[in-house]
Amino acid sequence: MLLNNLFEYKDGKLYWKVRKANCVQIGQEAGGKVTHGYMGVRFDGKTFLAHRVIWEMFNGAIPDGLQIDHINEVKDDNRIENLQLVTAKQNQQRRSNSRGYSYCKAINKVRPYMAYKGTNYKLYNLGYYGTPCGAYMANRMFFINR
Numbered sequence: 001m002l003l004n005n006l007f008e009y010k011d012g013k014l015y016w017k018v019r020k021a022n023c024v025q026i027g028q029e030a031g032g033k034v035t036h037g038y039m040g041v042r043f044d045g046k047t048f049l050a051h052r053v054i055w056e057m058f059n060g061a062i063p064d065g066l067q068i069d070h071i072n073e074v075k076d077d078n079r080i081e082n083l084q085l086v087t088a089k090q091n092q093q094r095r096s097n098s099r100g101y102s103y104c105k106a107i108n109k110v111r112p113y114m115a116y117k118g119t120n121y122k123l124y125n126l127g128y129y130g131t132p133c134g135a136y137m138a139n140r141m142f143f144i145n146r
Contacts, residue, residue, distance in 0.1 A: 012079035100139025
């Protein structure tokens with residue numbers, strides 16, 4: 001059965017289009033928290049991660065060897081604009097403990113936060129930002145912009 005026939009997507013959440021059980025109402029939010037903070041939905045006797053279901057509703061099957069990553073690292077934020085297709089290596093690199101920026105007012109007084117990303121044994125300077133938030137987001141968007 002096609003996922004678009006089962007679910008309606010709205011603002012990062014899935015809603016039932018059909019009654020799969022007596023306890024399910026059409027229009028009711030589907031699923032809930034399953035493991036490690038991820039959202040999941042259950043149908044056809046199996047539990048599926050909601051972010052994977054949403055990706056496939058919009059983009060088709062996930063190619064072998066690729067994963068779906070939450071750009072803002074919030075595991076239950078399944079808005080399609082917050083999901084990206086990455087390799088396992090890229091996904092691991094995004095999970096680094098580094099905050100991805102440093103404060104260096106001596107270099108740039110107007111934009112004192114330098115964003116950077118280290119990957120494949122290289123360090124990339126991503127620019128200077130006026131706020132820590134701007135530098136952090138530049139770091140987190142690194143793989144999208146590549």
